[in-house]
Amino acid sequence: MSNIHAIILAAGKGSRMNSSKPKVLQTLSDNTLLGHVLNQAKAVSQKIHVVYGFGGDQVKQAINDDSINWVEQAQQLGTGHAVMQAAPHIKDDSIALVLYADVPLIQAATLKQLIEAASSTGIALLSVVLDNPKGYGRIIRSNNLIQAIVEHKDASAQQLEICEVNTGIMAVNTQLLKNYLQGLDVNNAQGELYLTDIIKAAVDDNKTIASVVATNEFEVAGVNDKIQLAELERVFQQRQAAQYMAQGLSLKDPARFDCRGKLSFGKDCEIDINNLVEGQVSLGNNTTIAANCSIKDSKIGDNVTILANCVIENAVIDNGASVGPFARIRPQTNIGENAKIGNFVEVKKSTVGKGSKISHLSYVGDSTIGTDVNIGAGVITCNYDGVNKHQTIIGDGAFIGSDSQLIAPVTIGKNATIGAGSTITKDAPDQQLSFSRAKQISLKNWQRPTKK
Ligand code: UD1
């Protein structure tokens, strides 16, 4: 379909959000409300017009998309008035698709149906049937054909019984839209220019109003406050989790899995409860993630085991590695094949070679660690002198005794051994044992102090 212009209404302040940000910039998953709508609109239209009002500069800056035509609605005089601001920017021989920046879960597939319907009749409306239609414009039908929309505040007691309501989303031939917009007036309970009044105008013009009825009420649900925002976040997350499970991901409990970004995975991956994935994360085959981990922008290979309570960001973890429990893998870290990072270990901007182990209570930063290195409990690379960061290099097969400090810049040679409890300030040669600690002495006649 070509020549589709989307008009996204985004002028509302959203006072009920109690936020300094405009409503349409509130976030759902990893995107703003407006951003979600823009993505779907882009999938079905050639041009997008956003009608903005409150916090316009903030909105434009945050969205930062030059392909959008930003149209200001300085005063909010109703949905019809909002569409009027965009209409002059749209050629008559197109279809205008009206969307709302605070209806974030709308799907392109539904919009396609609506546009197709409008292509044949000139005007099509997206409605939904609600158990509780309170507050919405009611769809008035006669012989099953739509005759008008009556706003809740303007409806009679009998009309209020109707459960089919207007979602507000519609597709209209632009020439017809312009004609009908000219005829709008403010003779209604709210004294506003109602977009919905174009329906009656079209009926009076002998047009048939095509309709698509949304099957999922959340797809057309608006967000006015933080409670509704959280509700739609859950809907979004469950929908996404269902997609991942359909593609073969095992989620122990989809209600306790959140992904704000994109997760890709191979076969037989399993994710336990309370996990948060952000940005772009990929898992190979047969990788498991235990409970309570937070993983962001990372590439994790095959047969990797991430144990409980790990925080991993911007890292690469190679096949067969094991991380955690309680490990923190910080940006620019590469954990090599079959390497093991144990509890209470923090690794930053470092490469850990194949088969190397850092099993307990360590800080490793700005380091290059070879293959089959064993780093004992409590080892610290002292990478920071208070001003600059320095490198630690550890050769293949080295053994670093527990509770040692490696004062960077420093190089530990291949197969070198560092005696436990050493403070290493100079390079340690290959193959040799280096240690730096006072000789142990025992005082035969020493007495413990006694209480005075
Ligand atoms: C509107 C519809 C109603 C429908 C409901 C669905 C009209 C007259 N009524 O009612 O039939 O059931 O949506 O949610 O259209 N906006 C502007 N500029 C304005 C006015 C509104 O940008 O001057 C934006 C708002 O920010 C909001 C949206 O349009 O995102 C809807 O406006 P709102 O006043 O909330 O319409 P409703 O009364 O909910």
Ligand code: MG
């Ligand atoms: Mg209103």
